[in-house]
Amino acid sequence: xxxxxxxVTIRDVAKHAGVSVATVSRTLAGxxxxxxxxxxxxxQAVGELDYVRNAHARALSVAAPGAVAIVINSVATAYYSxxxxxxxxxxxxxxxxxxxxxxxxxxQRELAVVQMMREQRAEAVILVGSVIQxxxxxxxMTRYAHSLADSGSCLALCGRPPLGDGVPAFTVGFDxxxxxxxxxxxxxxxxxxxxxxxxxxxxxxxxxxxxxGYRTALADFGAVYDPELEVGCGYDRSSGYAAMKHRxxxxxxxxxxxxxxxxxxxDVIAAGAFQAIREHGLRIPDDISIVGYDDTPPAEDIGLxxxxxxxxxxxxxxxxxxxxxxxxxxxxxxxxxxxxVVRNSVKRVGNVR
Amino acid sequence: xxxxxxxVTIRDVAKHAGVSVATVSRTLAGxxxxxxxxxxxxxQAVGELDYVRNAHARALSVAAPGAVAIVINSVATAYYSxxxxxxxxxxxxxxxxxxxxxxxxxxQRELAVVQMMREQRAEAVILVGSVIQxxxxxxxMTRYAHSLADSGSCLALCGRPPLGDGVPAFTVGFDxxxxxxxxxxxxxxxxxxxxxxxxxxxxxxxxxxxxxGYRTALADFGAVYDPELEVGCGYDRSSGYAAMKHRxxxxxxxxxxxxxxxxxxxDVIAAGAFQAIREHGLRIPDDISIVGYDDTPPAEDIGLxxxxxxxxxxxxxxxxxxxxxxxxxxxxxxxxxxxxVVRNSVKRVGNVR
Numbered sequence: 001x002x003x004x005x006x007x008v009t010i011r012d013v014a015k016h017a018g019v020s021v022a023t024v025s026r027t028l029a030g031x032x033x034x035x036x037x038x039x040x041x042x043x044q045a046v047g048e049l050d051y052v053r054n055a056h057a058r059a060l061s062v063a064a065p066g067a068v069a070i071v072i073n074s075v076a077t078a079y080y081s082x083x084x085x086x087x088x089x090x091x092x093x094x095x096x097x098x099x100x101x102x103x104x105x106x107x108q109r110e111l112a113v114v115q116m117m118r119e120q121r122a123e124a125v126i127l128v129g130s131v132i133q134x135x136x137x138x139x140x141m142t143r144y145a146h147s148l149a150d151s152g153s154c155l156a157l158c159g160r161p162p163l164g165d166g167v168p169a170f171t172v173g174f175d176x177x178x179x180x181x182x183x184x185x186x187x188x189x190x191x192x193x194x195x196x197x198x199x200x201x202x203x204x205x206x207x208x209x210x211x212x213g214y215r216t217a218l219a220d221f222g223a224v225y226d227p228e229l230e231v232g233c234g235y236d237r238s239s240g241y242a243a244m245k246h247r248x249x250x251x252x253x254x255x256x257x258x259x260x261x262x263x264x265x266x267d268v269i270a271a272g273a274f275q276a277i278r279e280h281g282l283r284i285p286d287d288i289s290i291v292g293y294d295d296t297p298p299a300e301d302i303g304l305x306x307x308x309x310x311x312x313x314x315x316x317x318x319x320x321x322x323x324x325x326x327x328x329x330x331x332x333x334x335x336x337x338x339x340x341v342v343r344n345s346v347k348r349v350g351n352v353r
Numbered sequence: 354x355x356x357x358x359x360x361v362t363i364r365d366v367a368k369h370a371g372v373s374v375a376t377v378s379r380t381l382a383g384x385x386x387x388x389x390x391x392x393x394x395x396x397q398a399v400g401e402l403d404y405v406r407n408a409h410a411r412a413l414s415v416a417a418p419g420a421v422a423i424v425i426n427s428v429a430t431a432y433y434s435x436x437x438x439x440x441x442x443x444x445x446x447x448x449x450x451x452x453x454x455x456x457x458x459x460x461q462r463e464l465a466v467v468q469m470m471r472e473q474r475a476e477a478v479i480l481v482g483s484v485i486q487x488x489x490x491x492x493x494m495t496r497y498a499h500s501l502a503d504s505g506s507c508l509a510l511c512g513r514p515p516l517g518d519g520v521p522a523f524t525v526g527f528d529x530x531x532x533x534x535x536x537x538x539x540x541x542x543x544x545x546x547x548x549x550x551x552x553x554x555x556x557x558x559x560x561x562x563x564x565x566g567y568r569t570a571l572a573d574f575g576a577v578y579d580p581e582l583e584v585g586c587g588y589d590r591s592s593g594y595a596a597m598k599h600r601x602x603x604x605x606x607x608x609x610x611x612x613x614x615x616x617x618x619x620d621v622i623a624a625g626a627f628q629a630i631r632e633h634g635l636r637i638p639d640d641i642s643i644v645g646y647d648d649t650p651p652a653e654d655i656g657l658x659x660x661x662x663x664x665x666x667x668x669x670x671x672x673x674x675x676x677x678x679x680x681x682x683x684x685x686x687x688x689x690x691x692x693x694v695v696r697n698s699v700k701r702v703g704n705v706r
Contacts, residue, residue, distance in 0.1 A: 065465055067469065074438065074441075075428055075434045075437045075438055075441065075453055076431075076434045076435055076437070076438040078429075078650075081428045081429045081434050082429055084428045084429070084455075085427065085428055085429040088427075088428065088455045088457070092457060092462070097454070097462065097465055097466055097469060098454070098455055099452050099453070099454055099469075100428055100452070100453035100454070100455065101450070101451070101452055101453070102437075102441045102451055102453065104441070104445060109445070109450065112418055112450055113450060116420065116450060116452075116473075120469075120473055237653075271654050274654070275654075297431075297650045297651050298650050298651035298654040298655070300590075301624050301627070301628075301651040301654055301655050302651070302654050302655070
């Protein structure tokens, strides 16, 4: 950025940070565990003195700030990208860079990414998204948590269940059971009793908690639980479209459909279902009421009543916690509340059956 | 993953790769320039032998594959996240990890990210998105290109103008002028002559090329060019809403509006404009025709006629080129074509004026 200046040495950095040369060296090399507080002091000194580790790196003439990494399945899904945006905002506010790593849901890529972030000396690694909580998953996460802790970094889980005692990982999640209970109650209060749940994915942590809220709300209203009304469906628009199309076609011979409302497990599923319902010649909400979950595009544009998730706040909370210096072994999980956003996709009906 | 095994040493890696121990060391440390072909051999040997550089890293027991980094303003914008998804797909297909770095449009963060990716030994760094092509920008990019080339990596620009001769950078972009020309012609062919361009951002490379296509199409049809019809607007939904609202309110006293169609510079602007038009009591396309640009959500859900950009293909093309081993000093820029997707937002009208 500027002309030649006196070369800053590792000794200048050590003096400025008030630590030994060996500590600076270890912090920058990442070969040995360094306390987060010490690491911050060193990196701050590196930043303030514009110290660079070798002659080639001088070409770019800045010291790299610390980094926070967020690991997600895909960046083209609003749920993930909104959480990532929160991580990015908070990381930036705390003077860190933000790296977003994608895995496509592949555990091998996840492992490679976590290792890379460890070598990159990321201060925190945040893993996001629904999981199947089997033994393999728990073993893998426990290994990541210990490995990152050993290197002075830490693991934070977002939208995933806690790993349990003795595993050094922070947990931040949404109250999905509460959100699903509230939106199902919204439909029940409008007189709906036969509510199609579109998006069943057995064993997936996020799906399980939403279905649990749906079932509890039905029970609270004394509505009959009918497993026929819980339909499996991928979490994308075309799956929502296909599943709704199939369900509407199946009921074509009957004098009436066996549901008056749809609870789509995500807004994107709801958007696909909207199209199928329209193509079937039915009107929303006059003929069928529908609600979604997430409050991501296109909910606002199609007038979908849905559950708002504070995606960005989840990301921010994870970063705040991960950089807080608190002990992940004793911190309680954080659960963020949700709320319903009422738009134009639900109509009051007389009770059926 | 498995139990204890004989420790692989740096000498094993050097032998396996057919290079010297010093070369392996340099490749892994990233302190000296290494030829890409050599680097690949070393990293392949590292992978095949499951070599890890120090005892601590053994906790995770895999060798990190090479990485491709994509640098974008924000991950919560579909334009960027769709391109990032293409980068991710191609990087995975070529056995690389994908890192997504966000800058919020801040050159300081961009610089820090590029430096980090250089230290991380990313094989390619892909910078995406519209820019203001001033001298500072060109100097910065030239510096990145040389610095990355020195370290055996390379720079690729996506959706940005080429840097010119002598700068080692690949360029891949959309034909925005062609796309804007085609969609404007679509409106002109439907009889519209007074077309509001919503989203002017003078000096921004992407905006400039879209506006150029709009103006040329008007000229080709002999329509009068009226700078009053080019309206500045941020590239987000609420800006589109506010700008449209303001424009409709301004024309409230007139016996007629001074435009019959709107060309929104992005689909997201169009979505905001949709809402403003509806709130004004007007129908699309009966009262106003509107087209967008990008073909990202919510275009499909609101029935918006728009210009489809092959976002993912742009990302894939950038990765293919960056990992091709070709010489960025002599490779010609790649320009990807676009096409119109016709939905339900344009109505044929009698010519006005």
